[in-house]
Amino acid sequence: MNNERLMKVLLAPITSEKSTRIAEQSRHVTFRVMTNATKREIASAVELLFEVKVDAVQVLNVKGKHKRLGQRIGKRQDWRKAYVRLQAGHDIDFGGGA
Numbered sequence: 001m002n003n004e005r006l007m008k009v010l011l012a013p014i015t016s017e018k019s020t021r022i023a024e025q026s027r028h029v030t031f032r033v034m035t036n037a038t039k040r041e042i043a044s045a046v047e048l049l050f051e052v053k054v055d056a057v058q059v060l061n062v063k064g065k066h067k068r069l070g071q072r073i074g075k076r077q078d079w080r081k082a083y084v085r086l087q088a089g090h091d092i093d094f095g096g097g098a
Helices: 003-009 017-026 039-050
Strands: 010-013 028-033 054-062 066-069 070-074 080-087
Touching: 003 039, 010 017, 010 039, 017 028, 028 039, 039 080
Parallel strands: none
Antiparallel strands: 010 028, 028 080, 054 080, 066 070
């Protein structure tokens, strides 16, 4: 896996109430990832970007919602979510407060 591909795999961290609760309870961090990313690529990308050790990766395909746009019915894009469990002693802090 080349580093250029790994830098593009992670699209954004997900910082919702649910993902924050999961992070506090079981060391999971949630990311929005490319739709064709594999578990190995996701783990390697997290280790490369955040300098932590990854224990496991779970991937979830999220179906886009059907929305009404005036008289037409449209559909949002499908996307992929990754739950990354970090090894004990490792942590990623997105708050960055000083």
